[in-house]
Amino acid sequence: MRKIFKKINDYGVLVMFSHTIFSLSFALISMLLAGEGKLKPMVIFWILVAFMGARTGANALNRVIDAEIDARNPRTATRQLPQGLMNKKEILIFVAICFGIMVFAAWKLNTICLILSPIALFLMIIYSYTKRFTWMCHLVLGVTSAAAPVGAWLAVTGKISLIPLVMGAANTLWVAGFDIIYGAQDYDFDTKNGIHSIPARFGVENALKISSVFHILAVIFLFIVGVLSPELGIIYYIGLSINIVLFIIQHKMISADNLKNVKIASYSINQVISIVFLLSGLIDCLI
Structure with a gap:
């Protein structure tokens, strides 16, 4: 039993399970807005299954693809694959199972989700390679994350709409923005x-400015989501206001000359932002 729990913990660490909230919050709010309070339990179930399969498989695959780079980088050399604590074959089997679960869940949802699932798989696979040829890798990660709210909307309605596209734009810019902050520590x-990366291409100082612009645009898009969605009201805007303050704190606590708080700024604060967004959206949608 101890070995089983250890293996579960190993995979949790491998795929950074605690970071699930980054896209899950957008997926859940998109799902609720699309359902207009009339969601079927099995639709909710299969959306969650598809999300977890996609997200878990993508992060595990990223670790395999980046194993050699991680081994050379002192910051990431202690990860499981560089340390030999897990092997690539085992993880690739796990990835195949996760992606298979995602495609099966898409099939259970509706035809359009099944037809578009290869696009989602392509994004989840190609992202890990983009840092090898383009500084726009942060935006590719953002677009990949944005598949969550867009996919959730399609799962419920079977058709696309302006709201999930705007929410997807917000998700893209938000994730890309804090990924730039995280990437700043690897500039050298x-x-x-x-x-x-954007820090490597434009320098850390300019990269942090670009990150700020991305987050300003993300807030604007989230405001537009509120305007477009009759279900969202004062509580949603209170949550958005709280998140604006958190964005400001995030960018004030780091600079090109001081990156010691980069992990707090890029991950910890954004986990709080995700929770605030989720709770404020949930309350407005459900009351």
């Missing part, structure tokens, strides 16, 4: 090893 390694 990336520039020396030919890894592409």
